[in-house]
């Protein structure tokens with residue numbers, strides 16, 4: 256999270272989600288069309304500044320909804336991708352060619368409902384998430400559950416997942432197994448992209464944190480179980496910043512893959 260002096264890190268955001276019931280639910284009931292990291296940033300900023308948490312939009316966004324940002328109101332900062340152009344020189348030929356790349360920066364461009372006046376605000380419908388659409392977009396197949404382990408709720412192998420027909424929490428379990436695939440836990444014997452091997456416990460923390468974020472974002476019940484599961488495998492340890500970024504990115508990937516109503520892309524830095 257370069258460029259930021261005041262915004263909390265993703266590891267801090269995740270620690271809040273894992274240990275403080277209610278925060279996630281509050282953030283997600285209001286900011287559907289933002290990345291998960293930004294939804295939490297917006298909520299924390301509201302608490303910090305004593306603003307009633309509510310939907311967020313840009314100045315122009317509120318105008319389009321028939322509302323006006325009140326004079327003197329200070330915008331809240333969210334993390335946004337910025338496309339930069341630069342000239343790249345080929346070392347051998349000396350040829351110069353234009354290249355674009357994306358970096359992430361915090362920009363104060365958003366206002367909360369409570370900072371605006373105007374016509375009554377009508378909340379949008381909660382986001383809908385379609386499993387078939389998500390599986391296709393993520394290139395993951397769901398297969399019939401074939402585990403003989405009576406305690407198993409689901410599993411992931413390669414790019415295949417299976418959920419027990421008697422799973423106690425089918426939705427978080429599905430997200431948990433999708434997360435194992437997305438995070439690279441099912442390739443090369445649970446190795447990450449950079450070759451580091453992570454422990455079973457670390458993989459469980461990552462997958463269930465993603466299940467917590469996605470389930471919370473879609474208004475699902477049973478988040479307490481997710482929190483308990485993550486805390487069990489953390490055993491009092493903290494989630495480091497790099498891992499937290501991977502978790503937020505995977506959660507956003509799964510959410511976007513199944514969202515029927517794509518609205519505004521504001522990915523978190525990762």
Ligand SMILES: [Zn+2]
Pocket residue numbers: 431435458459462
């Ligand atoms: Zn697992």
